[in-house]
Amino acid sequence: MITFIKLIIIGFLSGLILAASGKVIRLITGNKAEILLYNMEYMPVFKRWSDKWITGIIFHYMTCIVSTVVLFCMLIPFGWEMHIWPYILVYTAGSAALYFLSLLTDKPPAFNSFSSWFYWTFSHAVFGFAVAVLIRFWV
Numbered sequence: 702m703i704t705f706i707k708l709i710i711i712g713f714l715s716g717l718i719l720a721a722s723g724k725v726i727r728l729i730t731g732n733k734a735e736i737l738l739y740n741m742e743y744m745p746v747f748k749r750w751s752d753k754w755i756t757g758i759i760f761h762y763m764t765c766i767v768s769t770v771v772l773f774c775m776l777i778p779f780g781w782e783m784h785i786w787p788y789i790l791v792y793t794a795g796s797a798a799l800y801f802l803s804l805l806t807d808k809p810p811a812f813n814s815f816s817s818w819f820y821w822t823f824s825h826a827v828f829g830f831a832v833a834v835l836i837r838f839w840v
Contacts, residue, residue, distance in 0.1 A: 704840055705770065707839055707840050708766075708769050708770045708773055708836070708840070709766050709769075709770065711769055711832060711835040711836060711839065711840070712762075712765045712766030712767070712768070712769030712770065712832070713762055713765065713766055714831070714835060715765055715769065715828050715831040715832045715835065716761060716762045716764075716765030716766070716828075718827060718828060718831040719738065719761075719765065719824055719825065719827065719828040719831075720735070720738060720761065722823075722824045722827045722828075723735030723738055723820075723821075723824050726820045726823075726824065730816070730820070732810065732814075732816055732817055732820050733809040733810050733817070734800075734810050734814075734816075734817040734818075734820040734821040734824070735820075735824070736808055736809055736810065737800070737802075737803060737810070737821060738757075738761045739754075739757030739758060739760065739761050740757065740806055740808055741756065741757060741760050742805075742806050742808065743802050743805035743806045747760065765828070768792075769832050772787075772788065772791055772792075772832075773836065773840075782836070783836065783837055783840070784833070784837075785830065785833035785834065785837060786833075787833075788829040788830070788832045788833035788836070789826055789829035789830055789833060790829070791829065792825045792826065792828055792829030792832070793822055793825055793826040793829055795825070796821060796822050796824075796825030797818070797821075797822045797825075800812075800817075800818050800821045800822065803817075
């Protein structure tokens with residue numbers, strides 16, 4: 702149970718790091734890739750609440766927490782749950798593919814913006830690194 706609680710905290714803290722990296726990228730470059738962290742309008746069930754700012758934030762942190770717990774559990778059978786590279790690879794590759802959900806929304810960024818895709822993917826690599834390091838040294 703203690704491990705589960707630690708994973709929830711790690712998911713939340715790493716979500717903060719992900720949001721901060723997206724915000725820093727936006728402040729430095731003006732690129733709006735970070736908007737995708739909070740956008741739910743392409744999801745049929747959640748779309749009805751997508752106009753409320755708080756639901757996007759809740760969606761972001763719940764996704765970070767759930768993905769942290771689930772990936773940790775999925776890595777246990779392989780004995781990789783304490784290794785750094787699986788987290789970086791899974792979150793980087795997964796986000797690189799999920800970026801193209803931007804095809805389903807009118808909000809920025811554009812699905813064909815290489816810089817937005819790169820910043821989005823890079824931010825998630827940072828997220829994966831944060832998750833892995835926190836797990837490695839705290840769990």
